[in-house]
Amino acid sequence: MTMNSTDILVSNGTVLTMDSKDTQLRNGVVAIEKDKIIAVGHMDEFSTWKASRIIDARGGIIMPGLVNAHTHASMTCFRGLADDLPLMTWLNEHIFPAESKLDYNKVYYGALLACAEMILSGTTCFCDMYLFEDAVAGAAKEAKIRAVVGEVLYDFPSPNYGPIEKGFAYTENLIKKWKDDPLITIAVEPHTPYLCAPDLLKRASSLSEDYNLPIVIHVSETEIEVSNSQDQHGLTPIGFLADLQILSPNLLACHCVVLTDEDIALLKRYDVKVAHMPESNMKLASGISPVPKLLKEGVCVGLGTDGSASNNNLDLFLEMDTAAKLHKVNTFDPTVMDANTVLKMCTIEGARALGLGDLTGSLEPGKKADLIIIDTHKPHLTPMYNPASHLVYAVRGNDVTTSIINGEVVMEDRKLMTIDIEKVMKDVNTIAEEIKSNFT
Amino acid sequence: MTMNSTDILVSNGTVLTMDSKDTQLRNGVVAIEKDKIIAVGHMDEFSTWKASRIIDARGGIIMPGLVNAHTHASMTCFRGLADDLPLMTWLNEHIFPAESKLDYNKVYYGALLACAEMILSGTTCFCDMYLFEDAVAGAAKEAKIRAVVGEVLYDFPSPNYGPIEKGFAYTENLIKKWKDDPLITIAVEPHTPYLCAPDLLKRASSLSEDYNLPIVIHVSETEIEVSNSQDQHGLTPIGFLADLQILSPNLLACHCVVLTDEDIALLKRYDVKVAHMPESNMKLASGISPVPKLLKEGVCVGLGTDGSASNNNLDLFLEMDTAAKLHKVNTFDPTVMDANTVLKMCTIEGARALGLGDLTGSLEPGKKADLIIIDTHKPHLTPMYNPASHLVYAVRGNDVTTSIINGEVVMEDRKLMTIDIEKVMKDVNTIAEEIKSNFT
Numbered sequence: 001m002t003m004n005s006t007d008i009l010v011s012n013g014t015v016l017t018m019d020s021k022d023t024q025l026r027n028g029v030v031a032i033e034k035d036k037i038i039a040v041g042h043m044d045e046f047s048t049w050k051a052s053r054i055i056d057a058r059g060g061i062i063m064p065g066l067v068n069a070h071t072h073a074s075m076t077c078f079r080g081l082a083d084d085l086p087l088m089t090w091l092n093e094h095i096f097p098a099e100s101k102l103d104y105n106k107v108y109y110g111a112l113l114a115c116a117e118m119i120l121s122g123t124t125c126f127c128d129m130y131l132f133e134d135a136v137a138g139a140a141k142e143a144k145i146r147a148v149v150g151e152v153l154y155d156f157p158s159p160n161y162g163p164i165e166k167g168f169a170y171t172e173n174l175i176k177k178w179k180d181d182p183l184i185t186i187a188v189e190p191h192t193p194y195l196c197a198p199d200l201l202k203r204a205s206s207l208s209e210d211y212n213l214p215i216v217i218h219v220s221e222t223e224i225e226v227s228n229s230q231d232q233h234g235l236t237p238i239g240f241l242a243d244l245q246i247l248s249p250n251l252l253a254c255h256c257v258v259l260t261d262e263d264i265a266l267l268k269r270y271d272v273k274v275a276h277m278p279e280s281n282m283k284l285a286s287g288i289s290p291v292p293k294l295l296k297e298g299v300c301v302g303l304g305t306d307g308s309a310s311n312n313n314l315d316l317f318l319e320m321d322t323a324a325k326l327h328k329v330n331t332f333d334p335t336v337m338d339a340n341t342v343l344k345m346c347t348i349e350g351a352r353a354l355g356l357g358d359l360t361g362s363l364e365p366g367k368k369a370d371l372i373i374i375d376t377h378k379p380h381l382t383p384m385y386n387p388a389s390h391l392v393y394a395v396r397g398n399d400v401t402t403s404i405i406n407g408e409v410v411m412e413d414r415k416l417m418t419i420d421i422e423k424v425m426k427d428v429n430t431i432a433e434e435i436k437s438n439f440t
Numbered sequence: 441m442t443m444n445s446t447d448i449l450v451s452n453g454t455v456l457t458m459d460s461k462d463t464q465l466r467n468g469v470v471a472i473e474k475d476k477i478i479a480v481g482h483m484d485e486f487s488t489w490k491a492s493r494i495i496d497a498r499g500g501i502i503m504p505g506l507v508n509a510h511t512h513a514s515m516t517c518f519r520g521l522a523d524d525l526p527l528m529t530w531l532n533e534h535i536f537p538a539e540s541k542l543d544y545n546k547v548y549y550g551a552l553l554a555c556a557e558m559i560l561s562g563t564t565c566f567c568d569m570y571l572f573e574d575a576v577a578g579a580a581k582e583a584k585i586r587a588v589v590g591e592v593l594y595d596f597p598s599p600n601y602g603p604i605e606k607g608f609a610y611t612e613n614l615i616k617k618w619k620d621d622p623l624i625t626i627a628v629e630p631h632t633p634y635l636c637a638p639d640l641l642k643r644a645s646s647l648s649e650d651y652n653l654p655i656v657i658h659v660s661e662t663e664i665e666v667s668n669s670q671d672q673h674g675l676t677p678i679g680f681l682a683d684l685q686i687l688s689p690n691l692l693a694c695h696c697v698v699l700t701d702e703d704i705a706l707l708k709r710y711d712v713k714v715a716h717m718p719e720s721n722m723k724l725a726s727g728i729s730p731v732p733k734l735l736k737e738g739v740c741v742g743l744g745t746d747g748s749a750s751n752n753n754l755d756l757f758l759e760m761d762t763a764a765k766l767h768k769v770n771t772f773d774p775t776v777m778d779a780n781t782v783l784k785m786c787t788i789e790g791a792r793a794l795g796l797g798d799l800t801g802s803l804e805p806g807k808k809a810d811l812i813i814i815d816t817h818k819p820h821l822t823p824m825y826n827p828a829s830h831l832v833y834a835v836r837g838n839d840v841t842t843s844i845i846n847g848e849v850v851m852e853d854r855k856l857m858t859i860d861i862e863k864v865m866k867d868v869n870t871i872a873e874e875i876k877s878n879f880t
Contacts, residue, residue: 076822080829084764084778117819282765283833285774312833313820322762324524325722334725338524379557380753380837382516382865383872389520393723393752396836397820425822432823 004039005050007407008032011043013057013373014387018064018347018362022340024387030062032369035182035407040363055402055409061374061387063343064362065124065403066316067350069275069302070216070254072130073139074102074110076117077431078309087222087284095309098435099131100159108135109427114314115143116419121315121397124370124405125361127252127275127304127354129189129216131160134174137184144410144418146370148354149174150189150216153204155197164200168207175211182406185356187214187252193237194225198244205246214250214355217241220263221255222286238263247272252353254304256294257287264290268297273353276345278323280306292327292336302353303345315397316346324392339392373402444479445490447847448472451483453497453813454827458504458787458802462780464827470502472809475622475847480803495842495849501814501827503783504802505564505843506756507790509715509742510656510694512570513579514542514550516557517871518749527662527724535749538875539571540599548575549867554754555583556859561755561837564810564845565801567692567715567744567794569629569656571600574614577624584850584858586810588794589614590629590656593644595637604640608647615651622846625796627654627692633677634665638684645686654690654795657681660703661695662726678703687712692793694744696734697727704730708737713793716785718763720746732767732776742793743785755837756786764832779832813842 008031015028017040029046031039039046082094107130118126125146128136133151140147151160151174153167161170171188178184188208190196196204208215220226220237229237239262241247247270254275256267267274276291294301303323305314320342327337351361360370374395376384381399384390403411410418448471455468457480469486471479479486522534547570558566565586568576573591580587591600591614593607601610611628618624628648630636636644648655660666660677669677679702681687687710694715696707707714716731734741743763745754760782767777791801800810814835816824821839824830843851850858 079823080825080834083826083829083833084775086774090774113819113822120819279761279765282769283774285768285772287772288769308834312829313836315820315836318758318761318836321719321758322765325719325762326766328725329722329728332725332727334526334530334723335524377865379553379560379861379865380755382553383519383869385520385872385876386523389523389752393523394520394748396753396755396758396838398836398838421819425817425819429823432825436825 003048003050006031006033006038007051008053008055008404009046009049009051010055010057010062010371010373010404011046013060013062015040015363016061016063016387017364018344019364028062030363030371032404032407035368037363037365037367037369039365055373057373058375058377060376060401061391063372063374063391064347064360065370065372065405066122066346067302067354067361068118068123068126068304068314068316069252069350069353070277070304070306071114071126071128071314072307073114073126073128073136074107074130075307075309076113077106077110077428077435079312081309081435083312101438102131102159104132104135106431107132108139109424109431111136111139112143112419112424113428114308115139115145116416116421116424117314119143119145119403119411119416120400120414121317122372122400122403123314123316124372124403125351125354125356127187127216131158134177137174137178141181141184142418144183144405144408146183146360146405148185148187148214150187152189152191153200154191154195155200168203171207175213185213187216189216192218193229193240201241201244201246208250212250214252216252216254218255219253220258223258226258236260236263238266242266250355255281255289257281257289259290264293264297264299267294267299272299274299274301275304275353276301276323277304277306278326279319280310282326283310288326288330292331295341300349300352301345302350317391317395317397320346320392339388342392343388369404369407371404372400374399375401443488443490446471446473446478447491448493448495448844449486449489449491450495450497450502450811450813450844451486453500453502455480455803456501456503456827457804458784459804468502470803470811472844472847475808477803477805477807477809479805495813497813498815498817500816500841501831503812503814503831504787504800505810505812505845506562506786507742507794507801508558508563508566508744508754508756509692509790509793510717510744510746511554511566511568511754512747513554513566513568513576514547514570515747515749516553517546517550517868517875519752521749521875523752541878542571542599544572544575546871547572548579549864549871551576551579552583552859552864553868554748555579555585556856556861556864557754559583559585559843559851559856560840560854561757562812562840562843563754563756564812564843565791565794565796567627567656571598574617577614577618581621581624582858584623584848585845586623586800588625588627588654590627592629592631593640594631594635595640608643611647615653625653627656629656632658633669633680641681641684641686648690652690654692656692656694658695659693660698663698666698676700676703678706682706690795695721695729697721697729699730704733704737704739707734707739712739714739714741715744715793716741716763717744717746718766719759720750722766723750728766728770732771735781740789740792741785742790757831757835757837760786760832779828782832783828809844809847811844812840814839815841
């Protein structure tokens with residue numbers, strides 16, 4: 001009889017591995033050593049194991065932590081500042097003026113609040129685009145959450161780095177500063193094809209190639225963006241990026257709401273990844289991305305929340321629910337975007353979209369230990385016929401009790417272990433008071 | 441100096457009255473005597489008041505309890521039993537077979553679980569259509585939640601009452617049994633125009649007129665229903681009901697997904713009320729009700745969850761979020777269905793839709809004391825610029841801490857005072873085991 005010993009055993013739950021066979025294990029266990037998963041199996045296979053710590057899932061669900069494929073974490077500072085407005089009024093009269101007063105500290109505290117909210121709702125990895133991204137990386141490191149972060153690059157002066165030349169220098173500094181960090185990956189993040197000249201876009205693409213890093217861009221978010229691109233370049237935004245030879249497997253194309261069949265063929269041909277943010281696209285009345293078509297073509301699609309100014313929360317469980325339902329009604333087909341497909345978009349496919357598919361997104365030996373436990377012993381989760389269905393259609397973020405990232409327990413029984421949440425809420429409330437005073 | 445005394449003061453929160461002026465009071469108080477609200481105002485106006493009990497809202501939001509305009513409470517028993525299926529497969533192979541085995545006790549425990557879930561997510565009043573509705577009324581009475589309940593009537597034999605003749609007798613018995621109950625209102629509830637012959641519909645209408653009770657029907661839920669009606673009667677389902685002279689202010693038309701302009705004109709002319717269930721309509725791929733048009737015409741629209749087999753939870757906060765966003769993207773207009781409009785649909789307009797607008801749905805002296813407290817001191821609700829915006833776009837049902845119905849505290853600090861929730865979950869799990877065994 002072999003006796004194994006390890007650091008943590010997460011035991012006594014239904015394990016959704018999200019592996020390539022969609023393996024589910026009742027009465028399952030995940031064994032963690034240091035930062036990695038070393039074994040997954042049935043409880044009886046682990047009867048002889050010893051562990052420094054046994055975490056009891058109490059009959060709930062054990063699954064990979066969720067991956068938020070696109071957000072602007074620090075926009076928590078603007079949550080609910082301006083809603084129900086035309087897009088240009090919202091941007092020009094509310095969001096841009098508020099953003100022009102940002103600094104490192106505001107971005108840091110806003111990001112820390114977002115990290116708290118994400119951990120509390122089951123997210124263990126997020127991809128961020130914003131200003132002062134060194135602050136976001138710092139906040140994620142403090143919160144001990146996995147993150148892909150990149151400074152937004154565009155042709156007009158940035159409140160952070162000033163002219164674009166310095167934006168590239170800032171990005172290269174981020175790459176150097178964070179290159180050995182176990183949790184932080186730097187990405188190159190040009191804002192959009194319409195706010196970035198071709199030179200900027202090509203240079204961003206080269207930089208991402210040089211370091212083999214993700215390149216993240218907003219693209220084809222609205223009809224007007226696409227028709228302007230047609231007018232200006234005779235090409236769709238995706239066609240324009242293809243023309244610049246920027247489409248690649250490292251590219252994460254965020255939104256992709258308005259796509260032609262040719263656009264979809266291009267995304268497929270170059271193995272471009274897509275981030276889908278249905279709630280933001282709905283709230284801003286942008287449109288509905290043809291995700292079922294993308295999935296049918298085999299394009300990798302992750303799910304994101306976008307920033308909390310256009311959502312207004314960062315709860316991926318609610319985003320999954322909306323994604324599943326929105327595409328059903330949009331295609332008049334109740335079988336599209338079934339629960340398991342949507343779950344994949346928030347786990348293994350989300351991880352692949354960020355270039356982290358080998359590290360996270362499923363519970364398999366050798367992967368980083370990024371996992372969550374969901375308490376299903378609740379009125380709104382009773383009875384349970386099908387765990388995947390519950391996760392998409394009935395669970396809310398606050399049903400997550402415990403979160404482990406990179407082998408470390410960052411939340412246990414809803415208590416955050418890495419963040420002084422009372423202080424962070426106070427800090428962000430102070431920032432909000434300043435924002436209010438600027439607007440009145 | 442006058443000294444007032446009362447039973448309960450709910451104090452120290454932002455009060456959203458949802459009255460006709462949309463009055464909001466910071467640092468507000470609601471005074472309750474027996475089952476009624478007797479005063480609403482600022483804290484300083486109440487400095488001399490005495491109360492048997494003071495409930496501290498701790499700076500959160502105090503608002504009317506939410507009204508669920510249409511559900512099938514006992515379908516909690518089938519939550520997640522069958523998802524992502526074509527409508528007819530879902531109904532014929534899963535839901536109808538499961539329903540054929542229902543009895544009084546199953547409906548009772550399913551309804552009690554639904555009442556628990558609804559109270560835990562801020563609902564204080566619901567309108568139900570199902571079988572064995574005496575059990576639903578009994579469960580609501582035990583849970584001390586306000587309810588409008590009616591036995592579903594159709595032309596084929598019911599697992600409860602058998603032939604339709606007995607369905608009317610059953611309904612009349614319900615009316616007699618519950619007529620003096622402070623919480624329960626009986627409604628007359630023919631299923632649909634396509635499962636009810638004209639005689640049944642006319643008789644249901646007369647019965648509702650005789651007792652001045654709501655009449656509740658599913659109507660125009662899908663394209664196929666409307667085209668079948670056109671084929672059979674040369675009329676839309678709404679047109680057909682108009683032809684039968686059934687349209688009236690007491691009629692609650694549930695779904696109304698597929699409407700012509702003439703249908704909308706008829707609903708307006710006869711002051712018919714509409715119940716809108718966007719999540720169910722999305723999940724079953726039925727379509728999107730033209731709610732912004734209905735509201736523009738002044739039609740009263742309440743919001744509902746539908747049953748938890750097609751949602752799969754009963755959380756009206758999530759339903760509000762979806763309603764607000766869905767109509768924005770559907771009309772390409774981010775200003776439609778603003779937060780306050782959606783809040784009204786779940787409070788005062790929902791109450792009006794059920795014929796209870798004089799009793800509940802707003803916080804005004806003379807109304808029944810049906811109110812909830814929302815804890816806003818949470819990461820995902822920080823900062824707070826606008827309470828209405830938070831309620832629709834960021835709050836989840838579990839942010840409700842306290843619920844008062846008809847002057848009685850039914851939940852305090854998330855603890856249910858009227859329901860033994862462990863027992864009810866166990867009972868429904870037992871029912872689910874039986875359902876599973878029937879399907880395997």
